[in-house]
Amino acid sequence: MNGQVPFGVADYFWDEARDRQRLLNQLMETFRVWGYGDVIPPMFEFDSTLSAQYDDRLRRGMYRFLDRDGSTLSLRPEFTTPVARLVGARLHDWPMPQRFCYGGSVFRYVEPQAGRQREFWQVGGELIGTPTPAADAEVLALTATALNVAGLHEYRLILGHIRYYRCLLEALALTPPQSQQLQWALERKSEPLLADFLRDIPLRTGQRQAVESLPHLVGGDVGGVLSQAERHIQNRGMHEALRTLRQIVDALSGYNILDHLVIDLTEIRNLGYYTGISFEALTPGLGTAVGSGGRYDDLVGRFGPSQPAVGVALGVDRLLVARRRQEEANVVERRQRRSPALALPRGSAAALAQVQALRMAGAHIQLDVNGWSVDTAFAYATQTGVRDVLLWQEGFQHYRSEGDGDFAPLGLLDESQLFCE
Amino acid sequence: MIQNQRTQSLPNQARTERSLLFALSKGRLAQDSLAFLERAGLSIPTDTESRKLVLPAADGSIGFVMAKPRDVPIYVEHGAADLGICGLDVARETDRSVYEPLLLPFGHCRLSVAGAVNNLSGTPLRYMSQPRIATEFPRLTRRFCAERGVNAEIITLGGSVELGPILGLADLIVDLVQTGTTLRMNGLVEIRTILESQAVLVVNRTSYQLKAAEIRRIIERMRILAV
Numbered sequence: 061m062n063g064q065v066p067f068g069v070a071d072y073f074w075d076e077a078r079d080r081q082r083l084l085n086q087l088m089e090t091f092r093v094w095g096y097g098d099v100i101p102p103m104f105e106f107d108s109t110l111s112a113q114y115d116d117r118l119r120r121g122m123y124r125f126l127d128r129d130g131s132t133l134s135l136r137p138e139f140t141t142p143v144a145r146l147v148g149a150r151l152h153d154w155p156m157p158q159r160f161c162y163g164g165s166v167f168r169y170v171e172p173q174a175g176r177q178r179e180f181w182q183v184g185g186e187l188i189g190t191p192t193p194a195a196d197a198e199v200l201a202l203t204a205t206a207l208n209v210a211g212l213h214e215y216r217l218i219l220g221h222i223r224y225y226r227c228l229l230e231a232l233a234l235t236p237p238q239s240q241q242l243q244w245a246l247e248r249k250s251e252p253l254l255a256d257f258l259r260d261i262p263l264r265t266g267q268r269q270a271v272e273s274l275p276h277l278v279g280g281d282v283g284g285v286l287s288q289a290e291r292h293i294q295n296r297g298m299h300e301a302l303r304t305l306r307q308i309v310d311a312l313s314g315y316n317i318l319d320h321l322v323i324d325l326t327e328i329r330n331l332g333y334y335t336g337i338s339f340e341a342l343t344p345g346l347g348t349a350v351g352s353g354g355r356y357d358d359l360v361g362r363f364g365p366s367q368p369a370v371g372v373a374l375g376v377d378r379l380l381v382a383r384r385r386q387e388e389a390n391v392v393e394r395r396q397r398r399s400p401a402l403a404l405p406r407g408s409a410a411a412l413a414q415v416q417a418l419r420m421a422g423a424h425i426q427l428d429v430n431g432w433s434v435d436t437a438f439a440y441a442t443q444t445g446v447r448d449v450l451l452w453q454e455g456f457q458h459y460r461s462e463g464d465g466d467f468a469p470l471g472l473l474d475e476s477q478l479f480c481e
Numbered sequence: 482m483i484q485n486q487r488t489q490s491l492p493n494q495a496r497t498e499r500s501l502l503f504a505l506s507k508g509r510l511a512q513d514s515l516a517f518l519e520r521a522g523l524s525i526p527t528d529t530e531s532r533k534l535v536l537p538a539a540d541g542s543i544g545f546v547m548a549k550p551r552d553v554p555i556y557v558e559h560g561a562a563d564l565g566i567c568g569l570d571v572a573r574e575t576d577r578s579v580y581e582p583l584l585l586p587f588g589h590c591r592l593s594v595a596g597a598v599n600n601l602s603g604t605p606l607r608y609m610s611q612p613r614i615a616t617e618f619p620r621l622t623r624r625f626c627a628e629r630g631v632n633a634e635i636i637t638l639g640g641s642v643e644l645g646p647i648l649g650l651a652d653l654i655v656d657l658v659q660t661g662t663t664l665r666m667n668g669l670v671e672i673r674t675i676l677e678s679q680a681v682l683v684v685n686r687t688s689y690q691l692k693a694a695e696i697r698r699i700i701e702r703m704r705i706l707a708v
Contacts, residue, residue, distance in 0.1 A: 173559065216690050249580040249689070251704070279693065322690050329578075342687045347560020348578075349687075 068169075068178025076380075080181065083210060084163045084376055087183040090209050091161030094202050096185045099160040101142035107132040112362045113141045113333045121168040135167035140333075140371055141359065143186045148363030156189025156367065163376070175346065175378035184353070184373030188360060191368035193304050196337050196355060197311035203341055203351060203372045204317040210379040212343045212350070212386065216280075217320055219339045220327045221305055222354075224289065227297030232267055246274060246326045270294055277325035282309050285323040304336065333359050341374070345385030350378045400424035401448035401478055402441050403456065404432060411452040423478045425450075438467050448478060501543045501688075501695055502535075504562035506550035506571070510680055513587040514566045517680075521702040554579055554683055563688035564696065570657060570678040574618045580684040582700050583707045588680035589659075592618060594625075595669045596653045597646045607631055609652070615645030616655035625655070625675050643667040 065071065072080055088098070111119050111134070123135040136142060139162045147158060163183040172178060185202065187195050200217055207215045225246075229239050238261055245253035258271060270292035277289050286302055286309070293299045305323065312318055327340070336355030343350055353372030360367040403425050405411035415425055426446075428437060434451060441449050442465045449467060450456040456473040470477065505514045518525050526536035526545050536545045548556055551574070553567040558577035565579075570592050572581060594614075607629050616622045619637045626633040636651055643663060645651035657678070658664060658671060682703060689696055 214691075218690055249582050249684075250584075251582055252584040253581075322693075324690070342690055344687075344691055345560070347558060347685050347687050 068172050070177050070179075079380060080376060083380060084181060084183055086209050087206050087374065087376070088161060088163050090206050091183070091185045091202070094159070094185075094198075094205075096159040096161035096187075099143055099146065099162050100164070101136065101139060101146065101162070103165070104133045104135050105142060105145075107134040109145055109363075110134045110136060110141055112145075113138075113356075113359060115333060118168070121170050123167050123169060137168050138166055138373060139164075139182060139184055140186060140356065140373070143371075144188075144356075144359040144369065145363045147188050147367065147369075148360040148365070150364075152364040152367070157195070158188045159185065160188070161185040173348070175350075175375060175381035176348075177377070181376035182373045183376055184351075184371060186369055186371035188369040189367050190370075191357065193307035194311055195368075195370050196304070197308045197315070199353060199370050199372050200308065200312060200321075200339060201315035201317060203339070203353065203374070204315070204320060206372075206374055207341060207343070207350070207379075210350075210374075211383045212379065214386070215320055215341055215343045215350075216322050217317070217339050217341055218322045218324050218327060219305070219308070219337060220324050221301040221337050222328065222334050223297050223301040223336060224325050225328050227295055227301065228270060230297065231294035232263065232271070234261070242271070243328060247329045249275065249326065251275065266292075267294060274326050278323070280322045282318065282321055282323050285325070289325055301336075308337065337370070339372075343382045343386070346378060346382040348378065350375055350382055399445040399447065400426045401450060402426055402428060402437060402446045403450040404428040404434070404437055404452060406452045407431075408452050411456070414456060418475065418478065421475065423475070438465070441467070501564065501692065501699075502562045503543055503545050504548050504553045504556045504565035505545060506553050506565075506567045507547045508550060510550065510566065510568060510588045511547065514585075514680065517566075517585060517587060517703075517706065521699075521706055523699065523702070551575055557683045557685050560685045560687055563685050563692060564699065565683045566680055567683060568657075568678050569681045570618065570621075570676055572681050572683060573676060574620050576620065577683075578686065580686060580689055581681050582684060583682040583703055585680040585682060585703065585707050588678070590657050590678050591674045592621060592655065592676040592678060593658045593671045594653055594655050594673045594675065595658070595664050595671050598668055598670050612653050613645075613651040614653045614655055615642045615651035617642060618655055621675055622655045643669060 107122070107124055110122060118137050122137050125133055127133050143160050143162065151158060161184065164181065165179050166182050167179050169178060170176070185199070187199055200219070203217065204215070234242065241257050241260070245257055254271070254275065258268065263271065273288065273292050277285055279285050286305055290302055293302065309318070309321070312321060327338070333356045334354035335357045338354030339352065340349040341351040351372060351374035353370070355368070355370040357368040360369055401423065403411070403415050405415065405427065415427060418425055432440070437449055440446070441461065447461045449459040450473060451459060458470040458473040458477060459467040460470055462468050505511060515525050524538035524540040524542050527539050528536070534546060536547070538545065546556070546562060550567050550571050553565040554572055554575045554577040556562040557565040557579050566585065568588055569584070609631065611632055611634055613634045613636060614622055614626070615636045615638050617638060617640065619635050622633070622635050636645065638645070642654045642656050645654050646669060647667060654669070655675065661671065664671065682700070684696060
């Protein structure tokens with residue numbers, strides 16, 4: 061055995077594993093507080109199910125393999141489709157709206173990058189059965205809350221509405237290569253490519269101005285951007301997209317996150333299965349989004365009666381990288397120690413009983429099961445970063461590390477000492 | 482305390498809170514890039530020959546790194562740098578997810594297919610069954626051939642691809658051409674242009690939104706000169 065792991069997966073251990081697990085739990089708890097119920101879909105499913113979403117890039121990156129009966133299976137690349145399947149196929153007659161949250165591994169055959177291996181952790185939530193801007197606003201506000209819980213306070217939510225662009229395309233009546241040309245220009249926010257498009261393709265004045273204005277429909281002046289966009293409405297669809305955004309903005313002022321909101325009506329990559337709003341969460345220190353989401357009204361209907369839906373997924377590892385880079389671990393520290401205390405019971409049953417009592421109270425304690433001498437215990441404690449050593453002598457005598465291998469006696473154990481930082 | 486993941490907890494020395502980091506391409510584009518930035522009214526480093534990896538602008542407002550051209554889009558995609566200048570050829574070959582707001586008025590050249598003079602006699606590429614093509618641009622070459630249904634054998638080299646046909650390593654090459662002198666000296670002629678290239682400004686997608694004001698200001702200044 062060579063002890064290697066495949067490219068794209070990783071071992072997480074010690075502090076890093078604990079931080080990951082803890083953040084996952086905190087985020088899940090945030091979703092639960094907002095009324096989202098847990099769902100645990102299978103790790104792999106029929107490929108045809110997981111391919112039901114429309115995101116080409118996601119589909120290309122799926123891990124596929126054969127079941128023993130010859131059917132094609134895939135590891136889940138995200139949670140939204142399994143949740144849509146569950147609601148569409150099994151829970152379709154349960155009262156709407158239904159709220160679900162999830163957390164766990166997803167798998168994508170992509171180049172590993174900062175905060176994203178080929179197996180990575182996602183936490184997210186789906187709000188199914190409601191088409192309203194209030195539902196969109198809830199998911200945005202929930203995303204903002206989750207980012208705060210993760211210790212990221214300087215985030216921006218970049219909000220767009222895919223129907224503004226799709227309906228503009230309809231109005232322009234472009235050929236596929238022409239819309240490809242426009243999409244290329246917008247994806248890159250490239251002024252020269254947009255100029256080429258406008259030069260190559262004859263448009264009526266109003267339509268031309270609508271295309272010319274696209275690069276300016278980006279910014280934190282939410283009202284200003286929407287007003288400007290309203291001047292270039294070509295059809296009912298574009299009008300509805302902007303009206304929805306206005307209503308979301310109104311709702312978000314109640315959640316007090318407008319300062320974090322940026323409108324970008326030209327962000328059209330990573331569309332995937334979105335049919336309405338789409339958004340990305342950005343933070344300083346990480347070049348890629350830590351979370352993304354949007355409205356997908358066509359997906360549940362592929363598995364049963366159609367239902368509108370909106371959701372968000374956050375990358376746990378990316379959140380951790382971003383937080384580490386911002387170096388501001390503002391998350392509330394629980395009563396938890398870095399390394400568990402080391403208790404030497406020295407064969408006493410009473411010692412074991414007290415260790416149990418301390419654990420019940422929330423102290424993290426590892427037991428010496430080797431019958432170590434004090435010196436051996438101190439050496440082990442020093443090497444592994446244990447601060448507190450408890451030695452049984454008619455009650456636990458408490459020794460505390462002073463660094464460089466020395467331990468100071470604090471006398472008989474005072475329980476509260478195990479919890480102070 | 483045993484520290485897991487030591488590297489990631491190192492302080493980020495290259496950048497302070499709000500300043501921008503600009504990645505420039507070493508080599509062909511370096512002098513033109515600096516001259517252009519200066520014309521656009523940006524403060525540039527005074528000592529570009531320095532061994533220091535991150536060069537502060539004369540007034541300290543922006544940091545600069547001189548990177549291998551192909552690394553510029555990668556730095557920018559990952560947010561290690563907020564902005565960068567590289568060739569369009571490099572941007573297309575590396576195909577990173579970055580914004581490209583402006584083309585810049587220097588570094589003009591073209592990516593071309595070339596072959597030995599005596600070897601060609603006017604045969605279109607699509608008639609060749611399995612041409613061997615030496616190049617530093619395997620992605621663009623593969624796409625160019627695939628679009629024409631040509632099943633080429635692509636040999637990726639790190640430089641001096643003109644040697645390919647001379648040594649019998651390849652039938653054709655795909656390389657950047659500025660004046661064509663190097664090709665002629667090696668008995669090669671241009672057959673087709675794959676891409677017209679020039680310098681391009683690339684911007685990290687997150688920085689574009691989070692440092693919008695600073696970055697828009699730089700784009701405004703450049704736009705006036707970028708015709």
